[in-house]
Amino acid sequence: GGIITQTPKFLIGQEGQKLTLKCQQNFNHDTMYWYRQDSGKGLRLIYYSITENDLQKGDLSEGYDASREKKSSFSLTVTSAQKNEMAVFLCASSHLGVSYEQYFGPGTRLTVL
Amino acid sequence: GEQVEQRPPHLSVREGDSAVITCTYTDPNSYYFFWYKQEPGASLQLLMKVFSSTEINEGQGFTVLLNKKDKRLSLNLTAAHPGDSAAYFCAVSANTGNYKYVFGAGTRLKVIA
Numbered sequence: 001g002g003i004i005t006q007t008p009k010f011l012i013g014q015e016g017q018k019l020t021l022k023c024q025q026n027f028n029h030d031t032m033y034w035y036r037q038d039s040g041k042g043l044r045l046i047y048y049s050i051t052e053n054d055l056q057k058g059d060l061s062e063g064y065d066a067s068r069e070k071k072s073s074f075s076l077t078v079t080s081a082q083k084n085e086m087a088v089f090l091c092a093s094s095h096l097g098v099s100y101e102q103y104f105g106p107g108t109r110l111t112v113l
Numbered sequence: 114g115e116q117v118e119q120r121p122p123h124l125s126v127r128e129g130d131s132a133v134i135t136c137t138y139t140d141p142n143s144y145y146f147f148w149y150k151q152e153p154g155a156s157l158q159l160l161m162k163v164f165s166s167t168e169i170n171e172g173q174g175f176t177v178l179l180n181k182k183d184k185r186l187s188l189n190l191t192a193a194h195p196g197d198s199a200a201y202f203c204a205v206s207a208n209t210g211n212y213k214y215v216f217g218a219g220t221r222l223k224v225i226a
Contacts, residue, residue, distance in 0.1 A: 090156060102147075
């Protein structure tokens with residue numbers, strides 16, 4: 001078994017501020033993902049990393065940067081926080097390959113004042 | 114690219130009734146299918162994964178049907194109980210080498226005691 005840890009659980013920032021969300025997994029998974037979930041909505045892919053030295057943009061990458069520091073960790077930076085991007089950010093990981101399920105972390109709830 | 118439509122967006126049933134959630138997809142190369150459950154305030158948990166070579170899968174209190182001809186995936190909760198109240202998401206992946214899922218928008222299920 002394993003676990004995905006996301007820090008912080010709650011993140012409050014000012015409009016225009018640069019904010020960083022962190023994700024760690026101990027599954028030894030190759031692939032990691034960042035999703036945004038707006039209240040009552042589905043998941044939108046922001047960035048993902050297929051293997052340790054890879055970085056791919058998702059459908060919602062504008063306004064975000066990501067960094068795969070090592071195999072077990074994947075960070076997401078909100079480059080200039082906006083009030084309309086208050087949401088829950090979910091990190092996920094999986095083994096390499098499309099047949100594998102993704103495991104999700106508990107999420108970081110972002111509030112922008 | 115792949116598009117996934119999930120219906121209905123909201124569903125309310127009485128305890129003991131069945132609840133059916135359906136996803137239709139467009140990419141004939143889609144090969145792997147997943148159902149996730151998200152309880153209020155929690156992250157996503159995998160309910161079941163289905164490969165295109167199988168058509169019926171049974172879990173604890175639910176059945177997943179895959180109709181490849183119609184490109185339709187359904188989740189049938191038999192004899193729903195209040196603990197089934199949650200959001201349910203389908204996800205689809207294809208052998209295209211991009212390692213991405215496409216998620217449905219979700220169904221918010223409420224089971225009334």
